[in-house]
Amino acid sequence: MNRPKEIFMMTFPLILLLGVLSCLYLESCSAKKEIQLIDSEPYPIEIPKGFPDIKIPEGNELTKARVALGKKLFFDPILSVDSSLSCGSCHLQKNAFTDLRTTSIGVEGRVGPRNTPSLVNVAFNPYFFFEGGSPSLEAQSLGPIETFHEMDFNAALLTKRLAADEHYQKMAQEAYGMEMKLFVIVSALASFERTLISANSPYDRAINGDSSAMTPAQWRGKELFFSDHTNCASCHPAPLFTNFSIENIGLEKEYQDKGRYRVTLKNEDIGKFKTPGLRNIGLTAPYMHDGSLESLDMVIEHFNVGGLGHKNQHPLIRPLDLSDHQKKDLIAFLHALTDQDVLLKPEWAP
Numbered sequence: 001m002n003r004p005k006e007i008f009m010m011t012f013p014l015i016l017l018l019g020v021l022s023c024l025y026l027e028s029c030s031a032k033k034e035i036q037l038i039d040s041e042p043y044p045i046e047i048p049k050g051f052p053d054i055k056i057p058e059g060n061e062l063t064k065a066r067v068a069l070g071k072k073l074f075f076d077p078i079l080s081v082d083s084s085l086s087c088g089s090c091h092l093q094k095n096a097f098t099d100l101r102t103t104s105i106g107v108e109g110r111v112g113p114r115n116t117p118s119l120v121n122v123a124f125n126p127y128f129f130f131e132g133g134s135p136s137l138e139a140q141s142l143g144p145i146e147t148f149h150e151m152d153f154n155a156a157l158l159t160k161r162l163a164a165d166e167h168y169q170k171m172a173q174e175a176y177g178m179e180m181k182l183f184v185i186v187s188a189l190a191s192f193e194r195t196l197i198s199a200n201s202p203y204d205r206a207i208n209g210d211s212s213a214m215t216p217a218q219w220r221g222k223e224l225f226f227s228d229h230t231n232c233a234s235c236h237p238a239p240l241f242t243n244f245s246i247e248n249i250g251l252e253k254e255y256q257d258k259g260r261y262r263v264t265l266k267n268e269d270i271g272k273f274k275t276p277g278l279r280n281i282g283l284t285a286p287y288m289h290d291g292s293l294e295s296l297d298m299v300i301e302h303f304n305v306g307g308l309g310h311k312n313q314h315p316l317i318r319p320l321d322l323s324d325h326q327k328k329d330l331i332a333f334l335h336a337l338t339d340q341d342v343l344l345k346p347e348w349a350p
């Protein structure tokens with residue numbers, strides 16, 4: 001047997017005891033040192049009036065260091081296999097964190113099957129992806145990294161790549177008191193995304209007392225939106241303009257992308273997709289899971305005719321018989337949900 005190792009094994013308990021004692025008396029134990037490396041200054045976050053609380057998993061409380069690391073990762077193309085695409089290449093601040101494409105384009109120009117959703121107010125979502133198949137922002141972020149038509153990379157290789165970078169290692173220590181690993185990557189990305197909160201649209205200012213913040217057409221559109229005539233607000237209630245229910249709105253007669261069915265394999269779930277929030281909707285054309293409706297006019301027309309009549313279609317999707325004026329008012333109201341701050345906040349810029 002190897003002598004030095006044997007000696008070490010025999011003296012190990014003693015070394016440990018000395019360590020604990022020096023910890024107690026000299027306050028210099030390594031565990032303590034590691035904790036001192038963590039920068040735990042909280043990231044101040046304000047939940048807008050009337051919004052629900054956000055759920056943050058234990059161990060990933062929002063701190064400035066975590067958000068800073070998450071932001072750096074979000075805008076770093078190092079996350080994709082060929083270092084060509086970052087999260088921010090598809091989720092662009094100037095488009096309210098969408099890409100204005102029909103469906104997304106990943107590494108090597110690979111066209112994906114779905115339209116890129118906005119990440120604004122994503123902290124309030126109870127589940128993620130159009131079929132609601134991912135339970136948390138932490139779990140979600142591995143999706144784009146590993147998906148063939150998005151970043152097409154691999155968690156283990158990405159961790160290795162980032163661990164080789166001194167700056168990332170330092171930030172990981174500061175943010176989580178540990179070396180760069182997958183937990184750090186997904187937790188930090190989720191932390192940054194949770195800060196993307198928006199509630200300063202003309203609609204918000206109007207309902208908080210400044211009635212001149214919305215035009216007369218927008219006020220009329222608001223009435224219609226919240227009425228039993230359109231029932232828009234049954235699925236898109238304030239303040240987030242979604243109840244997150246997963247519904248079939250008769251967008252297609254035969255769904256290529258079967259939506260919720262992909263998770264449950266139940267026929268009654270074919271063509272069901274998560275109801276999107278409508279804040280900043282004026283900035284995020286084209287619309288729907290497949291980007292098939294190019295404009296808000298087309299969306300309103302879709303609801304006005306009552307969908308294409310799929311067998312799983314929700315009963316509230318039925319002909320509305322809206323006049324041209326009413327359609328215009330509804331669209332005007334949807335534009336009142338745009339918060340220009342989203343496009344300007346330096347904290348959210350690359």
Ligand code: HEC
Binds near residue numbers: 116
């Ligand atoms: C190639 C473009 C592309 C890239 C790169 C990309 N995304 Fe996405 N993102 C999408 C598309 C498309 C969807 C919708 C996917 C679906 O529902 O199947 C999406 C969905 C999401 C969602 C779910 C939103 C919701 O409301 O359910 C989050 C969160 C998200 N992306 C965050 C990220 C993060 C974090 C990264 C980087 C690690 C990233 N995305 C990289 C295109 C992209």
Ligand code: HEC
Binds near residue numbers: 303
């Ligand atoms: C039965 C629930 C339901 C009702 C009622 C409803 N919607 Fe929706 N809405 C949805 C779902 C689900 C989607 C996403 C469908 C998809 O991607 O295939 C959606 C998508 C949208 C979109 C596109 C969002 C995006 O980001 O692509 C807009 C805009 C919209 N609805 C506005 C309205 C308006 C205006 C009304 C009333 C005239 C209305 N909705 C009524 C459930 C509903």
